[in-house]
Amino acid sequence: MNKKAYYGEYGGQFVSESLMNTLDEIDRAFEEAIRDPEFIRQYHYYLKQYVGRETPLYFAERLSEKYGTKIYLKREDLNHTGAHKINNVLGQILLAKRMGKKKIIAETGAGQHGVATATGAALFNMECTVYMGKEDVKRQALNVMRMEMLGAKVVPVESGSNTLKDATNEAIRTWAKTAEDTFYIIGSAVGPYPYPKMVKEFQAVISREAKKQHMEAEGKLPDTVIACVGGGSNSIGMFADFIDEPGVELIGAEAAGKGIETKEHAASMAKGHPGILHGMKSYLLQDEDGNVQLAHSISAGLDYPGVGPEHAYLHDTGRAKYVPVTDVEAMDALMELTQTEGIIPAIESAHAVACALKKAKEMTPGQSMIICISGRGDKDVNTISDYLSGKGYLN
Amino acid sequence: MENRIEACLRELKQKNEKAFITYITAGLPDMDKTAQIIKAQESTDIIELGIPFSDPIADGPVIQQASYEAILAGSSLQKGFELMKRLRSEGVKKPIVFMLYYNTVVGCGLEKFVTECRESGVDGLIIPDLPLEEQEEIKEALKGDDTTILIELVSPVSKDRIPEILKDARGFVYCVSSMGVTGQDGSFHREVINYLTDVKKQSKIPVMMGFGIKTADDVRPMKDIIDGAIVGSHFIKLMRASGFDPKEAKRYSDEFKTELNSL
Numbered sequence: 001m002n003k004k005a006y007y008g009e010y011g012g013q014f015v016s017e018s019l020m021n022t023l024d025e026i027d028r029a030f031e032e033a034i035r036d037p038e039f040i041r042q043y044h045y046y047l048k049q050y051v052g053r054e055t056p057l058y059f060a061e062r063l064s065e066k067y068g069t070k071i072y073l074k075r076e077d078l079n080h081t082g083a084h085k086i087n088n089v090l091g092q093i094l095l096a097k098r099m100g101k102k103k104i105i106a107e108t109g110a111g112q113h114g115v116a117t118a119t120g121a122a123l124f125n126m127e128c129t130v131y132m133g134k135e136d137v138k139r140q141a142l143n144v145m146r147m148e149m150l151g152a153k154v155v156p157v158e159s160g161s162n163t164l165k166d167a168t169n170e171a172i173r174t175w176a177k178t179a180e181d182t183f184y185i186i187g188s189a190v191g192p193y194p195y196p197k198m199v200k201e202f203q204a205v206i207s208r209e210a211k212k213q214h215m216e217a218e219g220k221l222p223d224t225v226i227a228c229v230g231g232g233s234n235s236i237g238m239f240a241d242f243i244d245e246p247g248v249e250l251i252g253a254e255a256a257g258k259g260i261e262t263k264e265h266a267a268s269m270a271k272g273h274p275g276i277l278h279g280m281k282s283y284l285l286q287d288e289d290g291n292v293q294l295a296h297s298i299s300a301g302l303d304y305p306g307v308g309p310e311h312a313y314l315h316d317t318g319r320a321k322y323v324p325v326t327d328v329e330a331m332d333a334l335m336e337l338t339q340t341e342g343i344i345p346a347i348e349s350a351h352a353v354a355c356a357l358k359k360a361k362e363m364t365p366g367q368s369m370i371i372c373i374s375g376r377g378d379k380d381v382n383t384i385s386d387y388l389s390g391k392g393y394l395n
Numbered sequence: 396m397e398n399r400i401e402a403c404l405r406e407l408k409q410k411n412e413k414a415f416i417t418y419i420t421a422g423l424p425d426m427d428k429t430a431q432i433i434k435a436q437e438s439t440d441i442i443e444l445g446i447p448f449s450d451p452i453a454d455g456p457v458i459q460q461a462s463y464e465a466i467l468a469g470s471s472l473q474k475g476f477e478l479m480k481r482l483r484s485e486g487v488k489k490p491i492v493f494m495l496y497y498n499t500v501v502g503c504g505l506e507k508f509v510t511e512c513r514e515s516g517v518d519g520l521i522i523p524d525l526p527l528e529e530q531e532e533i534k535e536a537l538k539g540d541d542t543t544i545l546i547e548l549v550s551p552v553s554k555d556r557i558p559e560i561l562k563d564a565r566g567f568v569y570c571v572s573s574m575g576v577t578g579q580d581g582s583f584h585r586e587v588i589n590y591l592t593d594v595k596k597q598s599k600i601p602v603m604m605g606f607g608i609k610t611a612d613d614v615r616p617m618k619d620i621i622d623g624a625i626v627g628s629h630f631i632k633l634m635r636a637s638g639f640d641p642k643e644a645k646r647y648s649d650e651f652k653t654e655l656n657s658l
Contacts, residue, residue: 002528014497014524016453017560018550018574159459160449172452177575180552276498276524277450289471290502291449 005193008316010309013192015172015279022179027194029099034201039094046090047205050123051080053087055206057213057370062340067360070368072222074210076234076375077345083375084206084234085116085187091202093120096183103127103182107171109136109164109230110301110348111143112375113187118152120185128152131171133163136300143379161294164230164304168278188231189308192279196236196308203237210370211241218368224249224359227372228351229322230266230302232311234374239320249321252311253355255297256324266295268307269315269322277305282312298327298383299347301375329354331387334377346375347383398541399518400490400566403440404601404622414567414623415652416603417630417644418443418494420461422470426478428639434487435641438652443521443625446475446495453496453523455578457628472499472508479515492519492546500533509536512543519566521546527560534563549594550574551584561598568598569625572606578628579607591620611654618658626651 005012013023033039047053055078060071076084089106096104104126108114114130121128130147134156137144147154160166168190175184189199207225214222225242227235229252242248257265265271268283275284277292285293285305295305314320330347333354338344345353349372356371363369377384397405407414417439421429433442447462447470454462472495479491493512500508500522512520520543525533530545537545544565549557551574561568570591572583584590595602605625608614614624630647637643 001531005528012529013526014529015526016523016550016571017526017548017553017556018571020526020528020556021552021554159463165450169450169452173455173576176453177573177579179574273502275501276496278452279524281501284498286498286502288502289466289473290499291466292498 002193007310007313009274010280010282010312011193011196012281013279014276014281015192016176018176019179023192023194025099030095030194030198033095033098039098043091043094047087051086051090052078053205054209055079057210057217059217060341063337066340067357068365069360069363070218071356071360072214072217072368072370073343074206074238074370074372076206077343077349077373081112081116081119082378083112083116083346084203084237085113086119087205087237088187088199088202088233089113089116089120089185092183092185092198093124093126096126096185097124099183101181101183103178104185105129105131105171105174105182106185106187107131107164107167108187109133109167109303110299110346111136111140111147111379112301114152114154115143115146115150117185117187118147118150121152122150130154131157131167131174133161133167134158135162136164136167139300139383140379163295163300165292165295172278188233189236189310190231190278190280190306196280196310199233200236200240200310203233204240206234206237206372207239207241210238214368214370221245221248222370223363223367224251224369226251226253226352226356226359226369228253228302228348228374229307229311230255230304230348231306232308234372236308236310238372239314243319250314250319251355251359252320252322253325253351254322255299255302255351256326257296257298259326260324264296265324266297266302266304267324268305269311270324272305274312280309282309283307283315298330298387299351301346301348302351323355325351325354333357334384343373344377345373346377347380349374396541398544398566400441400492400544403490404567407440408601413621413655414440414601414603415648415655416441416443416623416625417648418445418625418627419630419634420445420447420458420465421475421478422447422465422468423461423631424464424639425468426470426474430478430482431641432634432639432644433482435645436648437645438648440623441490441492443492443494443627444475446472446493446499448496448499451496453576455576455628457578457631461631472503476511476515479517483516490518491516492521493517494521494523497522497525505532505536509543513540517543519544519546521548521569523548527556551586551590557594557597564600567601567603567622568594570594570602570604570621572604572608577606582607588617588620591617595620611651611658614655615658624655
């Protein structure tokens with residue numbers, strides 16, 4: 001067993017033999033790169049000049065007043081391409097270039113990681129193929145168009161549930177065939193080691209900035225930090241610099257879909273069991289035969305039956321708490337944030353907002369929290385409109 | 396007692412014969428048919444029985460589809476064990492290897508899984524998403540009883556990993572002919588001959604080649620290196636085209652085995 005590949009009992013490298021040398025090669029290149037000042041300089045250059053970092057830590061005045069506590073929003077929605085995904089893509093694509101790879105592949109759920117990858121590929125002139133579940137291709141037509149405009153080839157994946165899980169399977173299969181010249185950019189904090197570690201490293205910029213910004217604003221650490229969890233990339237980035245600060249409560253909002261008492265949810269921590277998927281051991285929604293169950297969430301980005309291995313570990317050790325949030329709760333929170341602060345969050349991020357507003361009711365005026373607004377809601381306008389008309393919400 | 400796979404391969408070596416191995420997904424289209432197809436293949440030396448999984452990342456479209464249909468038809472690990480018991484009680488002595496993904500094992504519980512394998516007569520395990528680094532637990536659970544053994548896989552890019560993989564390998568070593576997934580017709584890795592030669596030189600046990608093989612002629616270029624051939628996706632295609640006719644399974648098996656040994 002490769003001990004460093006594990007977070008407690010989670011993680012590992014459950015891939016075919018064909019990929020083991022590739023993983024080792026990536027691991028060595030990654031460890032070398034993050035110790036190379038020139039690589040780090042380049043990475044930060046693009047984060048600043050291309051992505052537009054740092055992102056604001058915005059004090060949400062009206063929400064704070066309404067809930068009687070200090071609510072800060074970490075504005076990852078203001079990044080170039082509209083979400084936190086670009087932070088990780090630039091890190092991995094610079095690594096791919098450093099390793100001499102010419103082609104990149106990626107999986108995508110909501111399309112945000114696919115758009116970010118296609119963007120990075122255009123920027124660095126690399127050939128890019130994005131695997132996307134057929135169902136998600138329909139739900140996220142605008143993002144498909146953006147990827148194609150950026151020069152990426154979008155492959156609709158028709159197998160299983162036709163969503164992120166299946167797109168990831170297909171990306172892994174392609175990677176196993178082509179690893180000699182192709183780099184696989186995983187967008188979430190999942191996959192075989194060293195991917196969860198890489199994604200955390202490249203998303204940790206979220207919490208590094210937020211910690212500093214909160215200190216400047218409040219002169220202390222926040223009491224609570226909240227982010228949504230699908231595979232768990234924005235949340236691991238939002239938690240990273242706070243994990244060793246025991247005074248900071250960490251909360252992950254997982255998608256409860258139509259409710260965790262139904263079969264239609266994506267709450268792998270609340271309802272899953274440890275299992276193996278996509279090269280890692282972690283919590284997994286599965287049936288009694290060990291087949292992976294279909295996840296459901298109104299948000300394509302959270303529609304995933306597993307979760308990153310470090311989250312499974314943080315859950316078991318009690319360092320972070322994971323709270324299920326339903327479609328309805330998320331959509332209510334989405335409208336509340338939109339109408340109170342003039343910020344339309346992605347439906348994914350709205351799960352964190354819903355969870356946070358519940359938490360805010362327990363907090364005092366002197367306390368403060370940070371909510372990670374992982375992405376903007378522009379891509380979700382069709383889904384939101386369908387949802388609202390179905391419910392007669394705006395009537 | 397000697398492991399059934401190892402006994403079979405020892406006998407083949409004495410007869411100077413190459414081994415022929417086929418793969419079929421358990422429960423495609425149903426367990427009765429699977430049993431008939433297994434029993435009909437007199438010339439096949441070892442049967443690889445696929446336990447379907449929802450997310451078979453090492454498989455190409457043919458076996459993916461087969462797994463999907465088998466699951467819909469009610470196939471599962473438990474049904475696989477029942478099939479094994481039935482085959483053994485009906486006198487099938489042929490070595491049978493389970494090909495399955497590690498989540499299916501973990502879902503069953505490792506101890507229970509190993510006990511059921513031994514009791515139902517599963518002779519070997521091929522777990523494509525369990526590389527050497529992750530095998531500690533299952534090797535520990537399999538220790539001390541030769542009934543069920545773990546089969547090791549190597550790939551064209553294994554290179555410096557080969558000695559470590561072969562060190563305690565049992566039964567035969569499964570050489571994947573190309574990178575990637577099962578069932579890529581005729582596209583063996585460009586270095587396939589060098590790679591197979593390398594593995595053969597280092598291996599104390601028979602070397603089998605699988606992935607992308609349709610006819611015995613496909614392995615003619617490596618006939619002096621390998622000790623046998625494995626056919627999966629193509630066999631499933633044939634079975635499907637014949638309406639899962641056991642007679643077709645017998646015909647194909649007889650033909651392949653004869654040709655394989657007269658290359």
